[in-house]
Amino acid sequence: MLSEIIGVFIVIFSSAVLGSMIGVGGGFLIVPLLTLGLGIPIHNAIALSLLSIIAVASSATITYASSGYIDYKLGLILETTTVLGAFTGARICILLSPSILMITFGVLLIYVGYRMIKKIEFKEAKLRELPLNRLLAGIISSFFAGLSSGLLGIGGGILKVPIMVLILGMPTRVAIGTSEFMISITSASGSYVYYKAGILNTALAGSAIIGGFLGAQLGSRLGIKIRVELIRMIFGFIMLIFSMSMILRGLGIWI
Amino acid sequence: MDLKFNRVYPVILFTILIISLILSLAGIIYNFIDPGYSMYIMNLGVLVLYIAPFASISSIFIKGVYNRDYTLIGLSIILLIIIGLNMVQLGLPSL
Numbered sequence: 001m002l003s004e005i006i007g008v009f010i011v012i013f014s015s016a017v018l019g020s021m022i023g024v025g026g027g028f029l030i031v032p033l034l035t036l037g038l039g040i041p042i043h044n045a046i047a048l049s050l051l052s053i054i055a056v057a058s059s060a061t062i063t064y065a066s067s068g069y070i071d072y073k074l075g076l077i078l079e080t081t082t083v084l085g086a087f088t089g090a091r092i093c094i095l096l097s098p099s100i101l102m103i104t105f106g107v108l109l110i111y112v113g114y115r116m117i118k119k120i121e122f123k124e125a126k127l128r129e130l131p132l133n134r135l136l137a138g139i140i141s142s143f144f145a146g147l148s149s150g151l152l153g154i155g156g157g158i159l160k161v162p163i164m165v166l167i168l169g170m171p172t173r174v175a176i177g178t179s180e181f182m183i184s185i186t187s188a189s190g191s192y193v194y195y196k197a198g199i200l201n202t203a204l205a206g207s208a209i210i211g212g213f214l215g216a217q218l219g220s221r222l223g224i225k226i227r228v229e230l231i232r233m234i235f236g237f238i239m240l241i242f243s244m245s246m247i248l249r250g251l252g253i254w255i
Numbered sequence: 256m257d258l259k260f261n262r263v264y265p266v267i268l269f270t271i272l273i274i275s276l277i278l279s280l281a282g283i284i285y286n287f288i289d290p291g292y293s294m295y296i297m298n299l300g301v302l303v304l305y306i307a308p309f310a311s312i313s314s315i316f317i318k319g320v321y322n323r324d325y326t327l328i329g330l331s332i333i334l335l336i337i338i339g340l341n342m343v344q345l346g347l348p349s350l
Contacts, residue, residue, distance in 0.1 A: 001290075005283060051301065058272055058307050062265040072315050076330035080337060087341045185308040189338060192305060196345040203286070206279035206297045209304060213276055 001203065007038045009207035012052045016215025020056065021222050022232050026215070027053055027154035028112050029235075031105060032242040036249065042098045042105075044201050046153030047194035050090075050187045051205055052212030053155045057183035059216040064177030071170065075178040077135070078142040078164075079185055082156075085146025086186045090193035093151045102250030105152050109243030112158055116236030130168060138167045150190035155183040264314045271310055275303040302348050308338070 011033045012026075019026025027049045034045035064070050093101065141163045149156035157179045164175035194200045282297030312331050319327030342348075 062268050065265045068261050188308040202297050205301050206282045209279045
């Protein structure tokens with residue numbers, strides 16, 4: 001039991017450090033590492049990942065809120081559908097078999113890995129006023145960001161930030177701050193479904209919370225001092241390796 | 256008000272996180288003394304963490320009331336209702 005507690009702490013702490021350094025939650029690293037590395041069943045790994053993301057995102061929200069980089073009104077508008085997506089996603093996840101979840105996660109990791117290696121700069125859609133059709137598009141796509149969060153145990157920032165920048169025309173920094181604020185609510189909603197279903201391993205929850213919080217604090221400080229381009233590239237390649245491993249494991253091929 | 260809110264809101268969030276962190280750490284340490292009781296403490300730590308989003312939304316609700324921003328008030332109430340209804344449907348938390 002002690003080895004599991006230490007293992008979960010190391011995985012979540014290091015993922016949160018790396019994730020916060022390059023501005024993502026770390027869920028993309030946590031789930032594969034817990035599943036492939038520590039042999040924790042994928043449903044439990046997703047539940048632990050979401051729990052640690054609450055701590056990571058809340059910790060980041062503290063920083064962004066003090067700097068005034070959160071658009072609360074737009075965040076709450078988008079969060080209404082994101083929360084519904086997270087509740088739905090988590091409910092679907094419980095019904096899915098581990099192999100289907102692994103393949104789905106693996107496919108999503110290919111996209112994340114590609115985005116990490118080939119850094120895509122989003123051109124802000126500078127809008128004087130937000131047209132209703134763009135707002136509706138943002139609200140609908142936020143549902144799918146929430147769905148992926150609840151289903152796969154990720155924060156969903158990788159989807160939320162592009163939605164806010166490209167569709168809603170928010171400045172990137174405000175989009176990141178608002179996304180972190182939203183993630184803290186989304187991940188708690190998704191995590192609660194796992195908690196009530198008895199999938200969240202309470203014995204390991206403590207190390208997930210501590211690892212997530214401390215990792216996020218250290219990572220956000222290191223990210224300012226260190227050039228993160230190389231780390232981003234390495235992170236991308238690791239994602240691609242993980243994606244292959246997850247897909248193969250999902251297909252029943254063990255390597 | 257916005258400047259005051261930007262100072263107060265992080266403090267509220269930080270306090271909740273610290274309480275959850277302390278309970279989690281106490282739970283891990285207590286695991287060596289009484290594993291059964293340690294589950295109870297860790298469970299409490301998890302439940303405290305679940306308060307964080309409610310604290311966020313409630314803080315924004317208060318900000319809306321203070322600024323007489325009815326959009327903010329309405330949105331925070333809608334969100335609280337959505338989360339609340341889902342939680343009731345799933346079953347309220349218990350120790």
